[in-house]
Amino acid sequence: MKISEEVNKRKTFAIISHPDAGKTTLTEKLLLFGNQIRSAGTVKAKKSGKFATSDWMEIEKQRGISVTSSVMNFPYLDYKVNILDTPGHEDFSEDTYRTLTAVDSVVMIIDATKGIEAQTIKLFKVCKMRGIPIFTFINKLDREGREPFELLEQIEEVLDIKTYPMNWPVGMGKRFLGIFDRHNKQFVKYNGNEEESYIPYTELDNPEHKDLVNNATYQETNGELELLDQAGDDFSIEEVLKGDQTPVFFGSALAPFGVQTFFDTFISMAPTPTARRTTDGLVSPDSDEFSGFVFKIQANMNPAHRDRVAFLRVCSGKFERGMTVKLARTDKPIKLSQTQQFVASAGGTVEEAYAGDIIGIYDPNAYRIGDTLTESKNTFEYDELPQFPPELFMRVTAKNVMKSKQYRKGIEQLVQEGAIQLFKGHPMETIIIGAVGQLQYEVFEYRMKHEYNVEIMLESIGERIPRWLKAEQVDTSLFDERNLLVKDREGNFLVLFKNDFALRWFKDKHPKVELTDLFEVN
Ligand code: GDP
Secondary structure, eight states: OOHHHHHTTEEEEEEEEOTTSSHHHHHHHHHHHTTSOSSTTHHHHHHTTSOOSSOOOHHHHHHTSOSSOOEEEEEETTEEEEEEOOOOGGGOOHHHHHHGGGOSEEEEEEETTTBSOHHHHHHHHHHHHTTOOEEEEEEOTTSOOOOHHHHHHHHHHHHOOEEEESEEEEOOGGGOOEEEETTTTEEEEOOTTSOOEEEEGGGTTSGGGHHHHHOHHHHHHHHHHHHHHHHSOOOOHHHHHHTSEEEEEEOBTTTTBSHHHHHHHHHHHSOOOOOEEEBTEEEOTTOSSOEEEEEEEEEOSSTTTTOEEEEEEEEESEEETTOEEEETTTTEEEEOOOEEEOOSSOOBOOSEEETTOEEEEEOSSOOOTTOEEEOOSSOOOBOOOOOOOOOEEEEEEESSGGGHHHHHHHHHHHHHTTSSEEEEESSSOOEEEEESSHHHHHHHHHHHHHHHOOOEEEEEEEEOEEEEEOGGGOOGGGOOSSEEEEEETTSOEEEEESSHHHHHHHHHHOTTSOOBOHHHHO
16 A cells, blocks of 8 residues: 555644543543453543553552553554543643644543643643644533533633534433534434434424424524524535534543544544655655654653654654664664564564554663654654643752762753753752643652652642743842742743742833743743
């Protein structure tokens, strides 16, 4: 098969949501459709630690969670689906953000009873910044939730993206009758515990559906539907693919209800891999030469071997096991023999892969996050992965000063690997580390101890709002513990503001000092 045919089959996406919105439940249903698991509950079990596809590192076992995002792939319809997991809760970390650089689209789940929640906003921002197409699934229609119009309005206002309801719910909770599937022109009937049924619009007049059609909730919703058709935005696949409009599906992951039509429609609309930017211009996914980039490194998947696995997103050409590629950063050849493909059920060895696929490669401590691997003669690198603004900061010191050498080495390597971000106090060069999630500190502490044999002390300086500023505008007398002046790895100055109030106060007092947040810098 030609490379382009393979590429056009790939649908690589992540599911983002706030914890408890239903990501696990939905993922499980998608795996069921893909015949990857036989019964519901399998993925759930993984959450509680009863299910292990690999030897998670000790810390993962202790907490019964997966530290780093995993990858599931399976064939569905004519496609090859790759789902990248984005951990939430306390296991939220920079890896969660970085995963979004490796997908071509995103499914955002919103709990209809809660509306948009904090973590959804964070993840959404990253997608928006990178122009990733976003498909929305509003979940838990079997419960009393917020009004559909209110939910759409909230998405438009809070997330600043246009919405297009692909379907429209008739009632919710106890009054829930089903959805008008606007896209496929059918009514999907909710039958409680029984399977949903499909009634084409043209058949709704039939006498057998008279109870449904005469129902007051149905009548009312029919009016809303007309309003939507007349006054709502038009659907535009171009806008969807640019990330300016999000198709919205209502349903219930648990029932499951509306999940099949959602998935089929999503899969047919979601983009296949497209050209990506490199230092040598755009590289097309169907180019003959293999290339890809490392977006995550997972250490200690197997504590007995201290293995490291680099997660590589294939961006062009054909990957074949045993091939020799070039590591762009060093311009040195590397043979890719040990590869694992990530599947929900069991991990096997990958023999070949194409753009959109994610492969795990054995890492003899050679790779860094963001590294480009290529078969091409002219060396190029994929766009640098953005740094994500950390929110939590800690001062760190070694418990035993005699171990300062290992301590420095450990910090240097873990920072390079992207496990944690490094800052230095100014003018006193105290070491401060920043993270987007608490878990990163636990992993950092654990790895410093077990890999570098150094016990560390962490002193929290709490949640902070980082803002960068120009070196020529730095006046050390303006800063103190509340508005802490530090330098990042590249030597840029930034201020860690104690809170929103401190930030506003500073801006009012010193209007000439220009402050930028990282989202704008990149
Ligand atoms: P995650 O944290 O986003 O992975 O959320 P889960 O999939 O674990 O779901 C959180 C809770 O919501 C669980 O108790 C689910 O059974 C429940 N849940 C998920 N989807 C639905 C739904 O469609 N309806 C109802 N009523 N509950 C749901």
